[in-house]
Amino acid sequence: MKGKDKFKQYLKNRNLKFTPERKDILEAVFSLNSHFDIEQLQQKLKKMNKKISRATVYRTLPLLIESNLIKETLHCQSRVKYERIYGHLPHDHMVCLRCGKIIEFRNEEIEKLQMDTCRDKGFFPVEHRLGIKGYCKECAEKLKLDINSKKVYSKK
Amino acid sequence: MKGKDKFKQYLKNRNLKFTPERKDILEAVFSLNSHFDIEQLQQKLKKMNKKISRATVYRTLPLLIESNLIKETLHCQSRVKYERIYGHLPHDHMVCLRCGKIIEFRNEEIEKLQMDTCRDKGFFPVEHRLGIKGYCKECAEKLKLDINSKKVYSKK
DNA sequence: CATATAATTGAGATTACGTCTCAATTAATA
DNA sequence: TATTAATTGAGACGTAATCTCAATTATATG
Incomplete structure (x- = not known):
């Protein structure tokens, strides 16, 4: 998975760490439909048996955006939607x-x-x-x- | 002001009432810059010495949207923005x-x-x-x- | 014009969503 | 392996928006 390398690269450039939590979130994002919201992401992590705190999930999304793997999309019914853009x-x-x-x-x-x-x-x-x-x-x-x-x- | 008539018409069609609160909110909307958010709307009402509860303001906006006088615009910095469209x-x-x-x-x-x-x-x-x-x-x-x-x- | 009735209002409780704090933990490096 | 700065989780907090419900009021009607 090349997205992973891109993320690692981004983190390294900023002296940030590639933690297990970040890895799990990245994997969840890549296993979801390309459009998703926080709710769906958390569900997915649950199914993967990863207990990651809300705060961490929220903290990780901006990193994925910054590294150009996802972006915010249409707000539909007041919920922020994200979309995987890597490779699209x-x-x-x-x-x-x-x-x-x-x-x-x-x-x-x-x-x-x-x-x-x-x-x-x-x-x-x-x-x-x-x-x-x-x-x-x-x-x-x-x-x-x-x-x-x-x-x-x-x-x- | 023709927007007012349009609103009245809309309300009548639905058996809704043209209350003083709705009238004040409509006037505030039409006296504001065409882009505004709830905060600005409430400020305006305050300046007009109209004490209208938050709930009523929030309840009225969907009516104005439904009657095609305003619409939601870009979410900027997490706040919903509205825009007057009547006549634009x-x-x-x-x-x-x-x-x-x-x-x-x-x-x-x-x-x-x-x-x-x-x-x-x-x-x-x-x-x-x-x-x-x-x-x-x-x-x-x-x-x-x-x-x-x-x-x-x-x-x- | 008085009455009936369904819609509306305001105050404050409540929800939804997201952010922040801080002590404990951990990844990365040397 | 030790050092150090980044990270985490739990829960407190903040803010925008919605809901509840008793009291009020606009409208239609006789």
């Missing part, structure tokens, strides 16, 4: 308001336009986050929503 | 990580591409949110960040 290309999300499904998509054209806009404004981007909330195909059908209807964003 | 065209945001400044921008091309992507996936969009975090022109200069540097999003 950047992408954006659609979230279904009915079933909660997350659809990833990537559109280079959108990314390019974002960059252009930043340049226009003299803004130095660090991170962007695009989330579209709505209804996935299946749920839209159940709700008889017409995907082709024009009025999508309220105009006033 | 949809737009997106850049947030400066150093000074907190919010820059609004609108790019129809990006919006169009989003719509196209939704259509591709059969996704019925309700709301989208694009936030770019980074450094505004002034802060980028102070930090000597090069806006034209290529490596903006980490690619792996």
